[in-house]
Amino acid sequence: MTDPLVIAGTTFSSRLIAGTARFPNQQVMLDALAASGAELVTASIRRISLEGYSGSLIDLLGDKYRILPNTAGCVTARDAILTAELAREALDTNWVKLELIGDRELLYPDVEQLVHAADELVRKGFVVLPYCNEDPVSCQKLADVGCAAVMPLGSLIGSGMGIANPAAIELICARSPVPVVLDAGIGTASDAAQAMELGCDAVMIDTAIAKSHDPVRMAAAMRAAVEGGRLARLAGRIPKQRFAEPSSPQLGLVGS
Amino acid sequence: MMRLRVNGEETELAAATIAELLAERGIDPKTRFLAVAVNGSVVRRAEWPMASLAAGDNVEIVRPLQGG
Numbered sequence: 001m002t003d004p005l006v007i008a009g010t011t012f013s014s015r016l017i018a019g020t021a022r023f024p025n026q027q028v029m030l031d032a033l034a035a036s037g038a039e040l041v042t043a044s045i046r047r048i049s050l051e052g053y054s055g056s057l058i059d060l061l062g063d064k065y066r067i068l069p070n071t072a073g074c075v076t077a078r079d080a081i082l083t084a085e086l087a088r089e090a091l092d093t094n095w096v097k098l099e100l101i102g103d104r105e106l107l108y109p110d111v112e113q114l115v116h117a118a119d120e121l122v123r124k125g126f127v128v129l130p131y132c133n134e135d136p137v138s139c140q141k142l143a144d145v146g147c148a149a150v151m152p153l154g155s156l157i158g159s160g161m162g163i164a165n166p167a168a169i170e171l172i173c174a175r176s177p178v179p180v181v182l183d184a185g186i187g188t189a190s191d192a193a194q195a196m197e198l199g200c201d202a203v204m205i206d207t208a209i210a211k212s213h214d215p216v217r218m219a220a221a222m223r224a225a226v227e228g229g230r231l232a233r234l235a236g237r238i239p240k241q242r243f244a245e246p247s248s249p250q251l252g253l254v255g256s
Numbered sequence: 257m258m259r260l261r262v263n264g265e266e267t268e269l270a271a272a273t274i275a276e277l278l279a280e281r282g283i284d285p286k287t288r289f290l291a292v293a294v295n296g297s298v299v300r301r302a303e304w305p306m307a308s309l310a311a312g313d314n315v316e317i318v319r320p321l322q323g324g
Binding site for chain 2: 019020021022023029042043044045046047048056057058059067069070072078082083085086087088089090091157158204206207
């Protein structure tokens with residue numbers, strides 16, 4: 001495998017992590033995930049309806065994809081930790097995407113609670129991938145307590161606004177001792193490519209695929225964008241300059 | 257009959273163990289990807305038939321669902 005993504009000692013050939021929410025139906029979800037090339041997909045942990053249990057979507061995914069459970073919606077460290085423990089039991093995985101929200105409207109992380117919960121979960125043997133602010137200090141704190149990666153937001157979850165602060169993402173990527181996964185706010189393929197060009201190791205995409213007009217095609221677009229952006233990053237781009245520099249030779253011009 | 261909280265709802269149950277609670281709710285205990293916690297602690301599947309419930313207990317029964 002050339003240029004694999006490595007998180008907590010596990011190797012992936014795809015640098016696209018896909019979400020499973022908000023698809024118009026199950027079949028579209030399955031087809032889009034296949035088109036995306038994702039190997040790691042996220043799921044939430046929720047109470048069952050108590051009128052009997054009729055089986056879940058995850059039954060379809062369980063053997064083809066590695067599932068990364070999230071603690072979406074949790075606002076306290078205690079709830080997030082319990083959710084992670086329930087997820088470990090339900091899915092037989094010690095990986096968790098840790099989400100701790102400080103504002104229900106913005107879905108911005110609560111950094112204080114997040115670092116505390118990450119610390120405790122790492123001590124309990126979890127592989128923690130935290131959804132976090134696009135701020136180098138928070139990312140460093142999370143790495144310091146032992147997170148396996150950091151997942152800074154590009155912009156608000158589900159907003160499709162792309163990468164609001166590319167300079168911050170670039171700084172985080174340059175300094176992070178752990179892999180950086182751009183998570184939240186990607187809107188279209190160019191955003192995913194940009195994330196990779198800024199130095200991200202992977203991207204996490206849900207809404208941009210699931211809610212596009214043609215999720216299967218958008219999933220394929222995202223796959224290509226992540227691969228293209230990564231190749232561009234490895235190829236080493238030209239610097240930006242404020243003046244023109246002609247590309248054709250200057251000598252031998254007709255009429256000169 | 258005993259009063260406890262299951263998935264956020266106060267409820268009266270005849271069940272004395274987690275296995276009995278699941279049966280009472282029509283949930284096959286062999287269902288994959290289920291997890292249960294009582295009073296904030298996960299109870300492993302192997303213990304469901306033995307884990308006894310008490311009045312006032314807070315039970316969470318969860319499974320994975322779509323999520324981002």
